[in-house]
Amino acid sequence: MKLVVAVIIFSLLNIFSLVNSCPPSDRAALIAIKAALNEPYLGIFNSWTGNDCCHNWYGVSCDPEVHRVSDINLRGESEDPIFEKAHRTGYMTGTISPAICQLTWLSSLTIADWKDISGTIPACITSLRFLRILDLIGNKLSGELPGDIGRLSRLTVLNVADNQLTGRLPRSLTNLSSLMHLDLRNNLLRGTIPRNFGKLRMLSRALLSRNRLQGQIPNSISYIYRLSDLDLSLNQLSGTIPPSLGKMAVLATLNLDGNKISGTIPPTLVNSRVGTLNLSKNALEGNIPDAFGPRSYFTVLDLSYNQLRGSIPKSIVSATFIGHLDVSHNHLCGPIPAGAPFDHLEASSFVYNDCLCGKPLRAC
Ligand SMILES: *[C@@H]1O[C@H](CO)[C@@H](O)[C@H](O)[C@H]1NC(C)=O
Numbered sequence: 185m186k187l188v189v190a191v192i193i194f195s196l197l198n199i200f201s202l203v204n205s206c207p208p209s210d211r212a213a214l215i216a217i218k219a220a221l222n223e224p225y226l227g228i229f230n231s232w233t234g235n236d237c238c239h240n241w242y243g244v245s246c247d248p249e250v251h252r253v254s255d256i257n258l259r260g261e262s263e264d265p266i267f268e269k270a271h272r273t274g275y276m277t278g279t280i281s282p283a284i285c286q287l288t289w290l291s292s293l294t295i296a297d298w299k300d301i302s303g304t305i306p307a308c309i310t311s312l313r314f315l316r317i318l319d320l321i322g323n324k325l326s327g328e329l330p331g332d333i334g335r336l337s338r339l340t341v342l343n344v345a346d347n348q349l350t351g352r353l354p355r356s357l358t359n360l361s362s363l364m365h366l367d368l369r370n371n372l373l374r375g376t377i378p379r380n381f382g383k384l385r386m387l388s389r390a391l392l393s394r395n396r397l398q399g400q401i402p403n404s405i406s407y408i409y410r411l412s413d414l415d416l417s418l419n420q421l422s423g424t425i426p427p428s429l430g431k432m433a434v435l436a437t438l439n440l441d442g443n444k445i446s447g448t449i450p451p452t453l454v455n456s457r458v459g460t461l462n463l464s465k466n467a468l469e470g471n472i473p474d475a476f477g478p479r480s481y482f483t484v485l486d487l488s489y490n491q492l493r494g495s496i497p498k499s500i501v502s503a504t505f506i507g508h509l510d511v512s513h514n515h516l517c518g519p520i521p522a523g524a525p526f527d528h529l530e531a532s533s534f535v536y537n538d539c540l541c542g543k544p545l546r547a548c
Protein backbone atom coordinates (compact mmCIF):
# COMPACT_ATOMS: atom_id res chain seq x y z
CA MET A 185 0.00 0.00 0.00
CA LYS A 186 2.73 2.43 1.03
CA LEU A 187 4.59 1.57 -2.15
CA VAL A 188 1.51 2.30 -4.29
CA VAL A 189 1.05 5.71 -2.63
CA ALA A 190 4.73 6.47 -3.15
CA VAL A 191 4.49 5.53 -6.82
CA ILE A 192 1.42 7.69 -7.30
CA ILE A 193 3.08 10.65 -5.60
CA PHE A 194 6.21 10.11 -7.65
CA SER A 195 4.25 10.08 -10.93
CA LEU A 196 2.29 13.17 -9.90
CA LEU A 197 5.53 15.00 -9.19
CA ASN A 198 6.81 13.91 -12.55
CA ILE A 199 3.75 15.17 -14.37
CA PHE A 200 3.94 18.39 -12.39
CA SER A 201 7.53 19.05 -13.34
CA LEU A 202 6.83 18.16 -16.97
CA VAL A 203 4.00 20.64 -17.09
CA ASN A 204 6.29 23.23 -15.56
CA SER A 205 9.20 22.77 -17.88
CA CYS A 206 9.57 24.53 -21.17
CA PRO A 207 8.36 22.82 -24.34
CA PRO A 208 11.09 20.98 -26.28
CA SER A 209 10.72 23.43 -29.18
CA ASP A 210 11.56 26.44 -26.95
CA ARG A 211 14.46 24.51 -25.48
CA ALA A 212 15.75 23.65 -28.96
CA ALA A 213 15.55 27.31 -29.98
CA LEU A 214 17.56 28.37 -26.92
CA ILE A 215 20.18 25.72 -27.61
CA ALA A 216 20.50 27.04 -31.18
CA ILE A 217 20.84 30.61 -29.84
CA LYS A 218 23.54 29.45 -27.44
CA ALA A 219 25.38 27.64 -30.24
CA ALA A 220 25.58 30.81 -32.37
CA LEU A 221 27.13 32.86 -29.54
CA ASN A 222 30.50 32.59 -27.89
CA GLU A 223 30.93 33.94 -24.37
CA PRO A 224 34.49 33.05 -23.32
CA TYR A 225 34.94 34.71 -19.92
CA LEU A 226 31.93 34.38 -17.61
CA GLY A 227 30.32 31.06 -18.46
CA ILE A 228 26.78 32.45 -18.49
CA PHE A 229 25.64 29.68 -20.84
CA ASN A 230 26.90 26.90 -18.55
CA SER A 231 23.49 27.01 -16.92
CA TRP A 232 21.73 26.43 -20.26
CA THR A 233 21.67 22.69 -19.89
CA GLY A 234 19.12 20.03 -18.93
CA ASN A 235 15.52 19.90 -20.05
CA ASP A 236 13.81 22.55 -17.99
CA CYS A 237 14.81 25.85 -19.60
CA CYS A 238 12.26 27.63 -17.41
CA HIS A 239 14.32 27.10 -14.27
CA ASN A 240 17.80 28.37 -13.56
CA TRP A 241 18.81 29.05 -17.13
CA TYR A 242 20.75 32.30 -16.83
CA GLY A 243 18.69 35.21 -18.19
CA VAL A 244 15.72 33.09 -19.28
CA SER A 245 12.23 33.43 -17.83
CA CYS A 246 8.97 31.75 -18.76
CA ASP A 247 5.39 32.83 -18.62
CA PRO A 248 4.03 31.18 -15.43
CA GLU A 249 0.75 30.25 -17.09
CA VAL A 250 1.60 28.97 -20.53
CA HIS A 251 5.11 27.79 -19.61
CA ARG A 252 6.68 29.34 -22.67
CA VAL A 253 9.87 31.40 -22.79
CA SER A 254 8.74 35.02 -22.41
CA ASP A 255 11.92 36.83 -21.48
CA ILE A 256 15.58 36.72 -22.46
CA ASN A 257 17.68 39.15 -20.50
CA LEU A 258 21.41 38.98 -21.19
CA ARG A 259 23.26 42.17 -20.23
CA GLY A 260 27.01 42.46 -20.61
CA GLU A 261 27.16 45.32 -18.13
CA SER A 262 25.33 44.47 -14.94
CA GLU A 263 25.67 44.25 -11.19
CA ASP A 264 25.16 40.51 -11.27
CA PRO A 265 27.63 38.66 -8.99
CA ILE A 266 28.84 36.64 -11.98
CA PHE A 267 30.47 39.86 -13.31
CA GLU A 268 31.86 40.96 -9.97
CA LYS A 269 33.46 37.58 -9.46
CA ALA A 270 35.11 37.76 -12.88
CA HIS A 271 36.17 41.42 -12.39
CA ARG A 272 35.17 42.29 -15.93
CA THR A 273 32.28 43.35 -18.14
CA GLY A 274 30.74 41.03 -20.66
CA TYR A 275 32.16 40.14 -24.02
CA MET A 276 30.68 37.90 -26.70
CA THR A 277 31.26 37.14 -30.32
CA GLY A 278 28.97 35.28 -32.69
CA THR A 279 25.54 36.19 -34.02
CA ILE A 280 21.90 36.30 -32.97
CA SER A 281 20.42 33.11 -34.38
CA PRO A 282 17.13 33.35 -36.32
CA ALA A 283 16.07 30.47 -34.04
CA ILE A 284 15.02 33.30 -31.73
CA CYS A 285 11.93 33.67 -33.92
CA GLN A 286 10.71 30.24 -32.80
CA LEU A 287 10.20 31.62 -29.30
CA THR A 288 6.76 32.82 -30.31
CA TRP A 289 5.75 33.82 -26.79
CA LEU A 290 8.74 36.15 -26.35
CA SER A 291 7.81 39.52 -24.91
CA SER A 292 11.20 40.89 -23.93
CA LEU A 293 14.52 40.36 -25.70
CA THR A 294 17.63 41.99 -24.26
CA ILE A 295 21.06 41.07 -25.57
CA ALA A 296 22.93 44.23 -24.61
CA ASP A 297 26.49 45.51 -24.26
CA TRP A 298 28.40 42.42 -25.35
CA LYS A 299 30.56 44.57 -27.64
CA ASP A 300 31.35 42.09 -30.39
CA ILE A 301 28.17 40.26 -31.39
CA SER A 302 27.98 40.79 -35.15
CA GLY A 303 25.73 39.81 -38.04
CA THR A 304 22.28 41.18 -38.66
CA ILE A 305 19.09 41.49 -36.64
CA PRO A 306 17.15 38.41 -37.83
CA ALA A 307 14.40 39.75 -40.11
CA CYS A 308 11.95 37.15 -38.82
CA ILE A 309 11.95 38.93 -35.47
CA THR A 310 8.98 40.95 -36.72
CA SER A 311 6.86 37.79 -36.44
CA LEU A 312 7.17 37.84 -32.63
CA ARG A 313 3.79 39.39 -32.08
CA PHE A 314 4.02 39.63 -28.29
CA LEU A 315 7.37 41.45 -28.33
CA ARG A 316 7.31 44.54 -26.12
CA ILE A 317 11.00 45.17 -25.51
CA LEU A 318 13.82 44.81 -28.04
CA ASP A 319 17.12 45.95 -26.56
CA LEU A 320 20.27 45.11 -28.54
CA ILE A 321 22.39 48.15 -27.55
CA GLY A 322 26.18 47.98 -27.56
CA ASN A 323 27.03 45.18 -29.96
CA LYS A 324 28.44 45.16 -33.48
CA LEU A 325 25.25 44.42 -35.38
CA SER A 326 25.20 45.44 -39.04
CA GLY A 327 22.72 45.36 -41.89
CA GLU A 328 19.37 47.09 -41.88
CA LEU A 329 16.47 47.32 -39.49
CA PRO A 330 13.80 44.83 -40.67
CA GLY A 331 11.63 46.59 -43.28
CA ASP A 332 8.40 45.39 -41.71
CA ILE A 333 9.36 46.31 -38.13
CA GLY A 334 6.06 48.20 -37.95
CA ARG A 335 4.32 44.84 -37.48
CA LEU A 336 5.47 44.77 -33.85
CA SER A 337 2.33 46.48 -32.64
CA ARG A 338 3.06 45.90 -28.94
CA LEU A 339 6.66 47.14 -29.04
CA THR A 340 7.28 49.82 -26.41
CA VAL A 341 11.09 49.86 -26.37
CA LEU A 342 13.31 49.70 -29.47
CA ASN A 343 16.93 50.19 -28.51
CA VAL A 344 19.60 49.29 -31.06
CA ALA A 345 22.01 52.12 -30.21
CA ASP A 346 25.79 51.69 -30.47
CA ASN A 347 25.88 49.22 -33.33
CA GLN A 348 26.79 49.48 -37.02
CA LEU A 349 23.35 49.40 -38.58
CA THR A 350 23.06 50.81 -42.09
CA GLY A 351 20.29 51.68 -44.51
CA ARG A 352 17.30 53.94 -44.10
CA LEU A 353 14.72 54.14 -41.36
CA PRO A 354 12.04 51.65 -42.50
CA ARG A 355 8.83 53.37 -43.65
CA SER A 356 6.87 51.02 -41.41
CA LEU A 357 8.68 52.39 -38.32
CA THR A 358 5.96 54.98 -37.76
CA ASN A 359 3.41 52.13 -37.48
CA LEU A 360 4.85 51.17 -34.07
CA SER A 361 1.89 52.68 -32.30
CA SER A 362 2.89 51.52 -28.79
CA LEU A 363 6.49 52.74 -29.02
CA MET A 364 7.60 54.86 -26.06
CA HIS A 365 11.36 54.70 -26.23
CA LEU A 366 13.28 54.78 -29.52
CA ASP A 367 17.06 54.72 -29.35
CA LEU A 368 18.96 54.45 -32.64
CA ARG A 369 22.01 56.50 -31.58
CA ASN A 370 25.48 55.89 -32.92
CA ASN A 371 24.83 53.76 -36.00
CA LEU A 372 25.33 54.40 -39.71
CA LEU A 373 21.68 55.07 -40.58
CA ARG A 374 21.04 57.36 -43.54
CA GLY A 375 18.10 58.81 -45.44
CA THR A 376 15.45 61.05 -43.98
CA ILE A 377 13.31 61.04 -40.85
CA PRO A 378 9.85 59.95 -42.08
CA ARG A 379 7.53 62.95 -42.53
CA ASN A 380 4.84 61.16 -40.55
CA PHE A 381 7.14 60.56 -37.57
CA GLY A 382 4.48 62.30 -35.46
CA LYS A 383 2.32 59.17 -35.80
CA LEU A 384 4.37 57.71 -32.94
CA ARG A 385 1.96 59.19 -30.41
CA MET A 386 3.20 57.26 -27.38
CA LEU A 387 6.84 58.26 -27.82
CA SER A 388 8.57 59.95 -24.89
CA ARG A 389 12.21 59.62 -25.97
CA ALA A 390 13.42 59.79 -29.58
CA LEU A 391 17.19 59.45 -29.71
CA LEU A 392 18.63 59.41 -33.23
CA SER A 393 21.94 61.18 -32.77
CA ARG A 394 25.24 60.20 -34.41
CA ASN A 395 23.92 58.77 -37.65
CA ARG A 396 23.93 60.08 -41.22
CA LEU A 397 20.36 61.29 -41.39
CA GLN A 398 19.57 64.01 -43.93
CA GLY A 399 16.67 66.24 -44.87
CA GLN A 400 14.36 68.26 -42.68
CA ILE A 401 13.11 67.90 -39.14
CA PRO A 402 9.49 66.84 -39.74
CA ASN A 403 6.89 69.29 -38.44
CA SER A 404 4.78 66.36 -37.30
CA ILE A 405 7.20 65.67 -34.40
CA SER A 406 5.47 68.44 -32.48
CA TYR A 407 2.22 66.38 -32.44
CA ILE A 408 3.84 63.88 -30.06
CA TYR A 409 2.36 65.14 -26.80
CA ARG A 410 4.45 62.97 -24.51
CA LEU A 411 7.82 63.59 -26.14
CA SER A 412 10.22 64.82 -23.48
CA ASP A 413 13.60 64.07 -25.03
CA LEU A 414 14.46 64.65 -28.70
CA ASP A 415 18.08 64.07 -29.72
CA LEU A 416 18.86 64.49 -33.41
CA SER A 417 22.40 65.75 -32.91
CA LEU A 418 25.42 64.90 -35.05
CA ASN A 419 23.61 64.04 -38.27
CA GLN A 420 23.41 65.95 -41.56
CA LEU A 421 19.96 67.44 -41.09
CA SER A 422 19.19 70.65 -42.96
CA GLY A 423 16.28 73.05 -43.31
CA THR A 424 14.93 75.11 -40.44
CA ILE A 425 13.78 74.42 -36.87
CA PRO A 426 9.99 73.99 -36.75
CA PRO A 427 8.70 76.76 -34.43
CA SER A 428 6.07 74.30 -33.13
CA LEU A 429 8.82 72.47 -31.21
CA GLY A 430 8.78 75.35 -28.73
CA LYS A 431 5.09 74.80 -28.03
CA MET A 432 5.34 71.17 -27.00
CA ALA A 433 3.81 70.25 -23.66
CA VAL A 434 6.64 68.31 -22.04
CA LEU A 435 9.65 68.61 -24.35
CA ALA A 436 12.53 69.18 -21.91
CA THR A 437 15.63 68.22 -23.89
CA LEU A 438 16.23 69.28 -27.49
CA ASN A 439 19.61 68.47 -29.00
CA LEU A 440 20.04 69.50 -32.63
CA ASP A 441 23.77 70.25 -32.44
CA GLY A 442 26.19 69.21 -35.14
CA ASN A 443 23.88 69.36 -38.18
CA LYS A 444 23.45 71.75 -41.12
CA ILE A 445 20.36 73.49 -39.82
CA SER A 446 19.82 77.01 -41.15
CA GLY A 447 17.33 79.84 -40.70
CA THR A 448 16.66 81.63 -37.44
CA ILE A 449 16.03 80.41 -33.89
CA PRO A 450 12.24 80.33 -33.35
CA PRO A 451 11.30 82.73 -30.49
CA THR A 452 9.02 80.01 -29.07
CA LEU A 453 12.08 77.93 -28.18
CA VAL A 454 13.63 80.33 -25.67
CA ASN A 455 10.43 80.65 -23.68
CA SER A 456 9.29 77.03 -23.55
CA ARG A 457 9.50 73.96 -21.35
CA VAL A 458 12.84 73.13 -22.94
CA GLY A 459 15.58 73.20 -20.30
CA THR A 460 18.43 71.63 -22.25
CA LEU A 461 18.81 73.22 -25.67
CA ASN A 462 21.87 72.53 -27.78
CA LEU A 463 21.91 74.15 -31.22
CA SER A 464 25.70 74.34 -31.45
CA LYS A 465 27.56 73.73 -34.75
CA ASN A 466 24.85 74.51 -37.25
CA ALA A 467 24.32 77.35 -39.75
CA LEU A 468 21.78 79.37 -37.75
CA GLU A 469 21.49 83.05 -38.65
CA GLY A 470 19.75 86.17 -37.42
CA ASN A 471 19.43 87.37 -33.84
CA ILE A 472 19.05 85.45 -30.61
CA PRO A 473 15.29 85.96 -30.12
CA ASP A 474 14.38 88.67 -27.60
CA ALA A 475 11.68 86.48 -26.13
CA PHE A 476 13.08 85.16 -22.84
CA GLY A 477 10.80 85.31 -19.83
CA PRO A 478 10.21 83.79 -16.40
CA ARG A 479 9.35 80.45 -18.08
CA SER A 480 12.89 80.30 -19.49
CA TYR A 481 14.81 77.89 -17.29
CA PHE A 482 17.91 76.45 -18.91
CA THR A 483 20.38 74.03 -17.41
CA VAL A 484 22.08 74.12 -20.83
CA LEU A 485 21.71 76.77 -23.54
CA ASP A 486 24.37 76.16 -26.15
CA LEU A 487 24.17 78.33 -29.29
CA SER A 488 27.90 78.27 -30.08
CA TYR A 489 29.42 77.85 -33.56
CA ASN A 490 26.65 79.42 -35.64
CA GLN A 491 26.27 82.65 -37.65
CA LEU A 492 24.24 84.57 -35.07
CA ARG A 493 24.37 88.37 -35.26
CA GLY A 494 23.17 91.36 -33.27
CA SER A 495 23.44 91.68 -29.52
CA ILE A 496 22.56 89.38 -26.66
CA PRO A 497 18.87 90.26 -26.07
CA LYS A 498 17.98 92.28 -22.96
CA SER A 499 15.11 89.93 -22.07
CA ILE A 500 17.61 87.18 -21.28
CA VAL A 501 18.06 88.59 -17.76
CA SER A 502 14.39 87.79 -17.06
CA ALA A 503 15.10 84.06 -17.42
CA THR A 504 14.59 82.25 -14.12
CA PHE A 505 17.81 80.29 -14.49
CA ILE A 506 20.61 79.74 -16.98
CA GLY A 507 23.16 77.21 -15.77
CA HIS A 508 25.45 76.71 -18.73
CA LEU A 509 25.38 79.33 -21.50
CA ASP A 510 27.55 79.20 -24.60
CA VAL A 511 27.23 81.80 -27.37
CA SER A 512 30.89 81.64 -28.42
CA HIS A 513 31.98 81.46 -32.08
CA ASN A 514 29.23 83.64 -33.58
CA HIS A 515 29.10 87.23 -34.85
CA LEU A 516 27.50 88.85 -31.81
CA CYS A 517 28.24 92.42 -30.85
CA GLY A 518 27.47 94.91 -28.06
CA PRO A 519 27.33 94.84 -24.26
CA ILE A 520 26.77 91.62 -22.33
CA PRO A 521 23.67 92.18 -20.15
CA ALA A 522 24.20 92.34 -16.40
CA GLY A 523 21.93 90.34 -14.14
CA ALA A 524 21.54 87.23 -12.03
CA PRO A 525 21.61 84.60 -14.82
CA PHE A 526 24.95 86.02 -15.95
CA ASP A 527 26.80 86.48 -12.68
CA HIS A 528 28.45 83.06 -12.68
CA LEU A 529 29.42 82.88 -16.37
CA GLU A 530 33.00 82.88 -17.56
CA ALA A 531 34.60 84.53 -20.57
CA SER A 532 34.65 81.24 -22.48
CA SER A 533 30.85 81.50 -22.85
CA PHE A 534 31.27 84.65 -24.98
CA VAL A 535 34.63 84.45 -26.78
CA TYR A 536 35.11 84.46 -30.56
CA ASN A 537 32.40 86.95 -31.42
CA ASP A 538 32.72 90.15 -33.43
CA CYS A 539 32.51 92.77 -30.71
CA LEU A 540 30.89 91.60 -27.47
CA CYS A 541 32.05 93.56 -24.45
CA GLY A 542 31.50 93.98 -20.72
CA LYS A 543 31.87 91.54 -17.84
CA PRO A 544 33.30 88.84 -18.05
CA LEU A 545 34.98 90.16 -21.23
CA ARG A 546 36.82 93.49 -21.47
CA ALA A 547 34.92 96.66 -20.62
CA CYS A 548 32.89 98.31 -23.39
C1 LIG B 1 1.10 50.56 -41.54
O1 LIG B 1 -0.06 49.95 -41.03
C2 LIG B 1 -1.19 50.06 -41.89
C3 LIG B 1 -2.39 49.53 -41.15
O2 LIG B 1 -2.11 48.28 -40.58
C4 LIG B 1 -0.90 49.32 -43.18
O3 LIG B 1 -1.98 49.42 -44.06
C5 LIG B 1 0.33 49.95 -43.82
O4 LIG B 1 0.69 49.22 -45.00
C6 LIG B 1 1.50 49.94 -42.86
N1 LIG B 1 2.59 50.72 -43.45
C7 LIG B 1 3.79 50.21 -43.72
C8 LIG B 1 4.75 51.12 -44.39
O5 LIG B 1 4.08 49.07 -43.46
Ligand SMILES: *[C@@H]1O[C@H](CO)[C@@H](O)[C@H](O)[C@H]1NC(C)=O
Nearest residue numbers: 441442462464465484486508
Ligand atom coordinates in the same frame (compact mmCIF):
# COMPACT_ATOMS: atom_id res chain seq x y z
C1 LIG C 1 26.52 70.86 -27.58
O1 LIG C 1 26.89 70.23 -28.79
C2 LIG C 1 28.26 70.38 -29.14
C3 LIG C 1 28.43 69.81 -30.57
O2 LIG C 1 27.96 68.52 -30.66
C4 LIG C 1 29.09 69.70 -28.10
O3 LIG C 1 30.48 69.82 -28.45
C5 LIG C 1 28.83 70.39 -26.76
O4 LIG C 1 29.56 69.76 -25.74
C6 LIG C 1 27.35 70.37 -26.41
N1 LIG C 1 27.13 71.26 -25.27
C7 LIG C 1 26.82 70.82 -24.06
C8 LIG C 1 26.69 71.84 -22.99
O5 LIG C 1 26.64 69.63 -23.81
